Amino acid sequence: MREILDDIERWRRLGRSVALARVIDLEGSGPRMPGATMAVADNGEVAGSVSGGCVEGAVVAEALEVLDGGGRRLVSFGYSDDEAFAVGLTCGGTVHLFIEPLDW
Amino acid sequence: MAADSAPGTTTPIFDTVASLLRDESAFALATVVEGPAAGAKLLVRPEGTQGTEGTQGTEGTEGTEGTEGTQGTEGTEGTEGTEGTQGTLGTLGNAGLDRVVERDALGELAAGRSGVRHYGEHGEAREDDVRVFIESFAQPPRMLIFGAVDFTGALVRIAKVLGYRVTVCDAREVFATRQRFPLADDVVVDWPNRLLDQVGAELGQRDAVCVLTHDNKFDVPAIVSALATEVGYIGVMGSRRTHENRLVRLSEAGVDDAGLARLRSPLGLDIGARTPEETAISIVAEIIALRTGRSVRALSSSSGPIHG
Numbered sequence: 563m564r565e566i567l568d569d570i571e572r573w574r575r576l577g578r579s580v581a582l583a584r585v586i587d588l589e590g591s592g593p594r595m596p597g598a599t600m601a602v603a604d605n606g607e608v609a610g611s612v613s614g615g616c617v618e619g620a621v622v623a624e625a626l627e628v629l630d631g632g633g634r635r636l637v638s639f640g641y642s643d644d645e646a647f648a649v650g651l652t653c654g655g656t657v658h659l660f661i662e663p664l665d666w
Numbered sequence: 667m668a669a670d671s672a673p674g675t676t677t678p679i680f681d682t683v684a685s686l687l688r689d690e691s692a693f694a695l696a697t698v699v700e701g702p703a704a705g706a707k708l709l710v711r712p713e714g715t716q717g718t719e720g721t722q723g724t725e726g727t728e729g730t731e732g733t734e735g736t737q738g739t740e741g742t743e744g745t746e747g748t749e750g751t752q753g754t755l756g757t758l759g760n761a762g763l764d765r766v767v768e769r770d771a772l773g774e775l776a777a778g779r780s781g782v783r784h785y786g787e788h789g790e791a792r793e794d795d796v797r798v799f800i801e802s803f804a805q806p807p808r809m810l811i812f813g814a815v816d817f818t819g820a821l822v823r824i825a826k827v828l829g830y831r832v833t834v835c836d837a838r839e840v841f842a843t844r845q846r847f848p849l850a851d852d853v854v855v856d857w858p859n860r861l862l863d864q865v866g867a868e869l870g871q872r873d874a875v876c877v878l879t880h881d882n883k884f885d886v887p888a889i890v891s892a893l894a895t896e897v898g899y900i901g902v903m904g905s906r907r908t909h910e911n912r913l914v915r916l917s918e919a920g921v922d923d924a925g926l927a928r929l930r931s932p933l934g935l936d937i938g939a940r941t942p943e944e945t946a947i948s949i950v951a952e953i954i955a956l957r958t959g960r961s962v963r964a965l966s967s968s969s970g971p972i973h974g
Contacts (some may be wrong), residue, residue: 563803564687571684586699586799587782596780597801634705658782660699660799666679666707666756 570601570664575660578644579604580664581625585612589640590655602660604629612659613639634662653663679707679756685801686711690831692805694771696758699782701796703759710754710771760799762788767798775802778872793916806831807872810865811850812858812888813879814841817903820942821876822850824950830874835861837884858888871898874907875951876933886915890911893925899953901933905972930956933973940973 573580585598590603593614600610600618612621617639624637640656679695686693696708730930757764766789774780780801786793809825811818814836825832826849833852837844842855854861858877869875875892879885880903892900904912909931916926934948935955948965955962965972 563683567684567687584799584801596782604674630807660697662697662705664677664680665675666677666705 563597563610566599566601569607573601573603573607574664578607579629580630581661582664583612583621583625583659583661585636585657586636586660587658588655589658592655592657594657596626600625611649613657617657620653621659623660624659628661628663634660636660673712679709682709682755687803688810690805692775693803695801695803696771696800697902698758699797699799701759702787703796705760708754708757708758708764708767708771709756710768710775712772713777742859760788760798762790763796765789766791767800767884767906769925771800771802771952774800775804778802778804803845804872807874808833808865808869809874810835810858810861810874812836812875812877812880813903814843814853815840815878817878817882817942817945819847820946821949822847822876824943828950833861833865836879858884859891862888862891862895866897868896869895869897871896872957873897874901875900876901876903876949880904880908882912882915885912886919887917889929890919890921893921893928899956900929901949901952902929902931903933906932906969930964930966932965934965934972936965936968936970936972938973 570580581602583600583602585596587596588594593611594599598610598612600608600612600621602608604626605664606622608618608622611618620639621637622627624635628634638656639659639661685697692712694710696710698704698706717854754764758767759818763785766785767783768784777903780799782797782799784794784797785791787795794900807830809830811821811832812835812851814834818834822832822834832850833854834842834847834850835854835856835858837855837857839855842853844850844853847853858879875897877885877888879888879901883904889900889902902909902912912931930952933952934945935952937944937948939945939948939952952961952964
């Protein structure tokens, strides 16, 4: 979180809405630990990461939906996750994310 | 929902989070990730950390969705009197849940862990109505580097990459200058053992002391003082001959075998490092390996030439 504060604060000064996606749990092997955070501005700009680059694209799409009024949500990506079989961690683990608007 | 994240929304908890992160203060942030008040937050600070400048300006402001009426004040009803806590900000929806999560958050913070815990709606144990993500924001680990030598600048840079709060200390004021170590958090002109007398009690398992002076006059008292602390890593630079000589002097200074066994000397992993930067990487890699308990070949347990 610390490393993305400058980006978040810059976006907010510019009047952008921001969503935060945070790794809350990890099963098996995964590159980022709980607490890893990615911030997404409403224009699609991104700061930080939640994996080694495997799922970031899908997380941005979810975050933009959240900012569009879709509601905060839990999202999971795993190698054999049926709901997200097209996107997953190549290392075989499952990562659980909480995505929410920065309104707190 | 969309309106909540609109520009201009006040964000009292996030503002406090940002302020505490910039101050490098310890805290935990709990978020309901599943349950009736999903998104609700409770920020918890351990005892003795309150009063840091710049973090007080956001209390008493409006709170998060779904938690009306109770939040935004320090020590909200139900969290008052909880042992070991100086203050909370926000609420997870009810006082019972706040009280239990506050206690758990302090435990997780002390252990440096982050993860999801589940509770009953009012904080009951062994129920699963509410899932709460507790994230620990511990203070950064500290690295004290004794000796303002060539290798010091590289070690400061690498340690900063890894998030250490770095202090460079050398008794020689011509060497211990801010200009030479612009990335160091502190540059102290003093004898290492005197600095350790001041800050040694704060050092713990995550912290590191690196003695790079190569000079028994400074090394021996620095090592003796470092061994009196709980610091997790004590690395000492020097050739194998310097090391042998130092062992004798440390024994003369009263350091026993258990103390000598705590030292990583010569410090660093046996990766054939040559440059100051490579040496710095071998040092921090040794610190990581010590923490994770992985088996790697350290210079202190090998006998060949140090440089590749």
